[in-house]
Amino acid sequence: MGTIAEIQAEITEEFNMLEDWMEKYEYIIELGKALPMIDDKYKTDDNLIKGCQSRVWLRADEQNGKIIYSADSDAIITKGIVAVLIRVLSNQNAEEIATADLAFIDEIGFKEQLSQTRANGLVSMIKEIKFYALAYQNK
Amino acid sequence: MIDGSKIRAQFPALHQKVNGKDLIYFDNAASSQKPQVVLDAISNYYHYDNANVHRGVHYLSQKATDKFENTRKSVQAFINAKNSCEIIFTKGATDSINLVANGYRSILNKGDEIIISQMEHHSNIVPWQICCEISGAELKIIPMLDDGDLDMEAFENLLSEKTKLVAITHISNSLGTINPVEKIINKTHAAGAKILIDGAQAAPHTFVDVQALDVDYYCFSAQKMYGPTGVGVLYGKKNLLTTLPPYQSGGEMIKEVSLKKTTYADLPHKFEAGTPNIAGVVAFKSALDFITDLGIENIAKHEDDLLKYAIEKLSEISDIQFIGKAKKRAALVSFNIEGLHPYDMGVLLDKMGIAIRTGHHCAQPIMEHYKISGTARMSFAIYNTKQEIDSCITAIKKAQIMLG
Ligand SMILES: Cc1ncc(COP(=O)(O)O)c(C=O)c1O
Numbered sequence: 001m002g003t004i005a006e007i008q009a010e011i012t013e014e015f016n017m018l019e020d021w022m023e024k025y026e027y028i029i030e031l032g033k034a035l036p037m038i039d040d041k042y043k044t045d046d047n048l049i050k051g052c053q054s055r056v057w058l059r060a061d062e063q064n065g066k067i068i069y070s071a072d073s074d075a076i077i078t079k080g081i082v083a084v085l086i087r088v089l090s091n092q093n094a095e096e097i098a099t100a101d102l103a104f105i106d107e108i109g110f111k112e113q114l115s116q117t118r119a120n121g122l123v124s125m126i127k128e129i130k131f132y133a134l135a136y137q138n139k
Numbered sequence: 140m141i142d143g144s145k146i147r148a149q150f151p152a153l154h155q156k157v158n159g160k161d162l163i164y165f166d167n168a169a170s171s172q173k174p175q176v177v178l179d180a181i182s183n184y185y186h187y188d189n190a191n192v193h194r195g196v197h198y199l200s201q202k203a204t205d206k207f208e209n210t211r212k213s214v215q216a217f218i219n220a221k222n223s224c225e226i227i228f229t230k231g232a233t234d235s236i237n238l239v240a241n242g243y244r245s246i247l248n249k250g251d252e253i254i255i256s257q258m259e260h261h262s263n264i265v266p267w268q269i270c271c272e273i274s275g276a277e278l279k280i281i282p283m284l285d286d287g288d289l290d291m292e293a294f295e296n297l298l299s300e301k302t303k304l305v306a307i308t309h310i311s312n313s314l315g316t317i318n319p320v321e322k323i324i325n326k327t328h329a330a331g332a333k334i335l336i337d338g339a340q341a342a343p344h345t346f347v348d349v350q351a352l353d354v355d356y357y358c359f360s361a362q363k364m365y366g367p368t369g370v371g372v373l374y375g376k377k378n379l380l381t382t383l384p385p386y387q388s389g390g391e392m393i394k395e396v397s398l399k400k401t402t403y404a405d406l407p408h409k410f411e412a413g414t415p416n417i418a419g420v421v422a423f424k425s426a427l428d429f430i431t432d433l434g435i436e437n438i439a440k441h442e443d444d445l446l447k448y449a450i451e452k453l454s455e456i457s458d459i460q461f462i463g464k465a466k467k468r469a470a471l472v473s474f475n476i477e478g479l480h481p482y483d484m485g486v487l488l489d490k491m492g493i494a495i496r497t498g499h500h501c502a503q504p505i506m507e508h509y510k511i512s513g514t515a516r517m518s519f520a521i522y523n524t525k526q527e528i529d530s531c532i533t534a535i536k537k538a539q540i541m542l543g
Contacts, residue, residue, distance in 0.1 A: 021158065021490045026541055053498045053513065054482040074512065075480035076542055077487075112489075 160492025314463030
């Protein structure tokens with residue numbers, strides 16, 4: 001298991017091998033499909049991230065001092081993006097998660113996903129992921 | 140006949156690449172692009188005419204005031220209002236509705252009722268909810284039928300002597316439904332109530348004659364009519380606006396101010412507190428001239444052709460579901476593709492240079508009715524073409540394969 005920076009570099013490399021936007025999105029869609037879905041019983045309003053056009057549920061658990069995230073979305077691209085985030089941030093220390101710099105999203109060609117449009121929830125997802133980490137840190 | 144390429148040439152924003160592709164803009168129901176004449180009018184205003192209106196005796200202030208007031212006359216002619224003082228400039232349709240709803244807070248009492256419908260834009264729902272909360276009046280909702288028409292029978296049953304105001308959209312921004320406003324207005328008046336029509340989607344596409352309609356209040360936004368953002372219109376009958384309490388207060392809207400008592404200015408200034416969006420209002424005249432020169436019936440015909448063509452072509456897509464199949468519709472089509480989330484569709488189309496709208500279109504009660512989270516919506520304007528629809532259909536099919 002690598003550090004947050006290492007995994008980001010790995011993902012950036014994977015995406016840089018893809019030729020154009022279509023291949024990149026096809027890969028994201030694939031990742032979305034591969035993300036294990038969370039159990040319906042966790043798809044509660046409490047776990048729902050508000051402010052996304054698609055619905056995203058995020059769950060966090062603590063295991064041996066690391067935070068394990070799982071997530072789901074009704075939109076497949078959103079699910080792919082959250083899958084990438086989870087690959088980078090899950091199973092890490094709370095402090096590292098809370099302070100992680102996620103520049104890779106821009107580098108892999110998903111800059112528009114970072115825009116402030118309320119319709120796409122990436123910004124809220126990152127906030128929520130970090131929020132959990134902060135909460136564990138302060139416990 | 141409308142010469143599509145000549146018209147397109149007048150819209151600079153249409154001539155750009157998005158993600159390496161020629162932009163196809165199908166989000167006109169949210170905001171239309173602006174022709175060069177409107178852009179020039181904004182720029183010219185700031186270059187040569189800028190001054191505050193209704194205040195100075197000097198040359199520029201009078202010039203700016205004249206231009207500002209000329210737009211009022213244009214709007215008056217555009218909707219055939221009897222008096223120019225019945226045209227109030229606002230920030231947009233939302234602001235216009237808020238202006239009226241704010242006034243009704245002190246007009247209504249417990250036991251009174253306001254009727255809206257299930258197919259309203261949030262801006263014709265929330266102001267009335269707040270108005271009811273404050274005044275103690277009750278909000279009644281006309282339900283929709285599955286095809287996207289209003290349930291007129293239910294409407295008639297809701298009307299009573301308790302009804303004080305009915306606020307209904309002329310054309311639905313999510314379904315395209317053209318509501319039978321003449322009938323709704325007549326029934327409302329017969330019940331002794333007043334009527335507000337949200338014309339945000341209608342004013343760009345249909346000829347509106349407020350006197351023939353006998354409508355009490357009518358609202359729309361310049362930004363959906365090839366005009367600037369931040370400019371809207373509230374039309375109201377003179378006698379009603381005269382008694383409607385003021386909305387915002389401050390400069391411009393007063394006759395005399397002393398620290399004990401202030402008297403308000405006459406219409407329309409009573410409702411235009413502060414310095415308005417002068418450049419926007421001035422340029423709005425150019426947008427109205429643009430529409431009038433083309434002929435709104437020609438615009439409607441062009442958009443109807445596009446709508447028919449789009450529906451025909453979209454029908455070829457497997458698993459497509461149209462949301463809203465009202466008998467009379469205008470300028471937009473909402474749909475879903477089974478198994479696909481509209482957001483995914485919107486993202487992939489954007490990568491192909493196509494702007495459509497996805498989501499709940501600020502009309503969540505409609506989505507609730509159909510038990511969906513949103514739709515994909517293509518909405519048309521005078522500069523759109525059948526070739527663009529063809530490209531969009533090809534792109535949808537491509538996205539469908541990618542997502543499948
Ligand atoms: C039917 C309807 N009413 C009101 C509005 C609000 O218009 P604005 O945002 O310009 O105030 C819209 C805009 O989408 C609309 O479609």
